[in-house]
Amino acid sequence: MSTYFRVDGGSNSITNYYMGQSGKEKDWSWDANVSRNLSGDFKDGDGITTPSSSKSTSTNFKITKKLSDKHELTATYDSYKADYKYTALWEPALKNGKVDNQNYKFILNSDFDGNTTNVLSFVNLDNDTDFNGYKTKTNTKRITDQLSTQLGNHLLTAGFEFSHDKVITFNGKKMMNRAFFLQDQFDITDQLKLTAGVRHDNNSGFGKHTTPSANLGYTFNNDRTNVYVSYSEYFIPPSPSNLYSAAYGNPNIKPETGNTKEIGINHKFDDTFVLSAHAFKRYSENRIGYVYPKYTNVGDEKARGWDIQLKKQFTPQFSTYVGYTHSVIDATAQRAKNVDGYVPKGAWDIGLDYDNKDFNASLIGKGVIDRMGPQSADAVDAFFPATTYFVWDASMNYNVNKNAKIYFKVNNIFDKFYAEHSNARYNWSADPDGQWWRAPGRSFLVGMEYAF
Template identity: 55%
Template sequence: MFNFILQSTVINIITKKVDKNQSKIRLESGSYGTENYLFMNEGRANSWSWRISTQKDLLSDFKDGRGVTTPAALNANTNSFKLTKEFNANSDLTFIYDTYKADYKFKSLWDNRLKKGTSDNYTAKLIYNTRLGDTLTNQLILSRNRYDDQYQQESGSYYMTQVETTKISDQLTKNFKDIHIVTGGFEFTEDKVISFANKKLTNRAFYIQDQWNMTKRWKLTSGIRHDDNSGFGTHDSPSVNLGYQFGKNTNMYAGYSEYFIPPSPTNLYSAKYGNPNIKPESGHTSEMGINHRVDDTMVVSAHVFKRYSKDRIGYVAPRYTNVGDEKANGWDIQLKKQFSDAWSGYVGYTHTNVDATAQRATNVDGYIPKGAWNIGADYSKGKWDVSLVGKGIIDRPGPLTADAVSNFFPATTYWVWDIGMNYHVKKDVKVFLKVNNIFDKFYAEQSNARYNWSTTPNEQWWSAPGRNIRIGVEYSF
């Protein structure tokens, strides 16, 4: 049996329960000064459970596929703490606290000096789940997070963007004899832009969704969300999805949804790239899909979509802006095959067309390729796990406009292959090897060539790392 998923307003968060006591240590080293260290501990004692982890990541200069060195540096620390108290079989309370701190350096394309930056972010969250009866559940979430980013400008001075967000949400779900599953709730979000005179932005939202199992074959899921934004007024976003199960091996669906995206605090008030005059983005998406199990070893899925966006939000140097109304359509097909107990593979292709807007050329200045392939093969037997992954980018020419330059990207069609191998020395010890960009392909996914900051386009490529190797060990106890 297959299940389709409707993109909707439901925000239910499911936290993975800890069912045993264990710890894990992972050490990793490799090309470009890469060093990663991880320690994790999780456990349970009566009605209490926890998960704690800390990770250190280091990175320095890297070389692209040409062998050209790009100055870079990263020194990052990621910490996570989760504590859950189960009051009884029907209710539990979870506290989550995550932090990320980093110092980084990079070379900008239009200035040979090394730029510096720092990030200091945290998220704190309380999640209370309760079952009020056999058919009624509720989830209450309180959260606060802070984004604090500083960056050195070409002049040597710093600018900062600091945003603190408080969010409260509650969601109630009622099951009416498995025929109607109705979910309703509200969200309140307040963003305080500390770096912009404590400017406050609020959004209140209410939503309801009904999953109607009309028959054993037909399912209709519909809903609506109402947003009331302090800066951009009110907006209603309906959605509907109709699914049909042909038999145990095939189903298909058709859906329509509308959306409303107000500008983020960073879009509006980033110290360097913000634009207070941005309008909210809205639009609608239509899609259809089918999933079919050919036999016990092979599954095929395909879907098509069409999207219209009004006042699309994006970045056009030197700041965030509305890039105009945008139309997009596309399709994809995916195939997964289990060849034997040890071997499996998959292949997928996605085709995307995005019309030009007043600010951007076709396919978002070429950043979205017209075609993208994903191919993979997996082997798992005994002590070995091996995975080979290929990514193919097809037809990415860059902007075809009056201000376009030749060689906007160093390669418009290319393939990048990665391989990873795990060897289980024993039950609790695993060594691993990763080789990324096996064939040392020279390519770039970002470019500033259209702005003519340099007369030489290839000095404007944000080239990707060339072939690099990582090796490590993981010990669980």
């Protein structure tokens, strides 16, 4: 049995407490933890203070009972409760919010003979939000069963899913979805593998939909290179929040359907150097999105893009990675290119890691390339304070002994002034400086963890 406690604090009135315990006794095992998180006003990279406050509590509990050599039952409970206030500089007063989300699940795992397994689960989700007086309360119940069996070169998976949604704050409005699925993972040869499947949904509000998928992959003889090509179709019914959120809901939304085509390669130059690259093309009908002041169908959408990642282990202690993603999303009937310019044309992920027994450190960089905002008739010159920028974070951990650890983090090291959201589109005649949802500037966090 292990019990652990963590406390940290730093800039922006941040204080966090975390306590947990995990253990095992005969046929029982468990993991439980609770955390309390507090934060306040923050300064952006321009030195301007944004009023903000948040008080949240998270509780998580998991317990597993081994029923026999073939079966085990797991129960989990998760809770998140929060009170928060926030504003943007253009708003006249703080907005208030409350969240009270709770869910529990039961999972029965069965392994009958080493070749046949089954996972049966029941999930209950209760979501209760209050957005500045707009209250939305929903309940979701879901039952899923998935049976897998190995038959020669085929791994067959079949199952069903039944979900029931109830919007309590919308006169108890109910929605149901029934789905059946089948998949075959076929090892044609040692190098060539085909995975194909089909899913059939029957939705109480949006009818029947069948969505196939297939993935063909080939691994070369040296086992260092794998290539694949895939095709999949999808059906996404509007969520209860999309339809009936008190603040943003729209009961007239249609389901989103579409397909995605993808190709990719994974190559290992040696045991220390790995490359991955992928390209995709997606077509969506009745794309679901947010257009002020509510969720809606933004129209048919075409998207395409590619990404590449490199990982290198220079020494046993030092490693690095770099990745780049390029996205092109065509304009729709209601949104400009790249989702009103919110999705950047390019994005970088860069990391450096050092791990030497009792001390480890990391440096992480996130780069945004050409987040332009809506390039349309109602666009403004300064929709965002920066359209291309990097934000760098760092952390260090030191194990004082086998029980105690201290750590230090700094976010936005170079105090970059940027924003990821903006109100400039709707108040284009006003000074755009006051229309940005400013992101936090440089901040620090120091903490300790003790286990016994």
